[in-house]
Amino acid sequence: MNTATNTKLHIHLTRLGDTATIHLNGQFVFDAHREFKSAYMNQLADPEITRIAIDLAGVRYLDSSALGMLLVLRDRVLDCSKSLTLSQPSTIAARTFEIAGFKELFHIH
Template sequence: MDAKVTVSDSQAVLRLGGRFDFKAHREFRDAVDSLLGQAGGKPLQVDLGDVSYLDSSALGMLLMLRDKAKAANKDVALIGVKGSVRQVLDIANFSKLFAIS
């Protein structure tokens, strides 16, 4: 998995690509820490547009991000969601936990 944090004047984005599974745990955790450290008061977005595969451990990692963000009084939106990634998130009812677009 590829993970890249970008922060602009209006938002902080964690852009993910490739397979998002258990092997990505350390890289994802490091990217989340970087995102939260750089975000300041900006809204957080996770761009899943280039993710080709998502499994249950990835869902757990997204929940971990949500918990860390909530502790920092921030909301997290999932953007660029499409195809099989959207199906997995829909089945898991993540639309009740995240804004998804």
């Protein structure tokens, strides 16, 4: 298995109306934190964007630091009075959110 290509998280952004969606593909782990942060910081600063969605359909693995990054994002979104959705979590992401009790904190659909 070529770990170099399999461990990288690919991040891309789509915007529709007032919603910015950050699509994550691959392994969502600590290595991705800088790129993940810069992906959402620009959207938080944009007054036209009121909703942030994180598309987790392509997440093949996530660890506790990924949960940590989502918690940090949640704080920042609340500070800007915007809304946050975790959308289409992959099976493994959904299971991790379930174990971590994230449905109490996040809008997941």
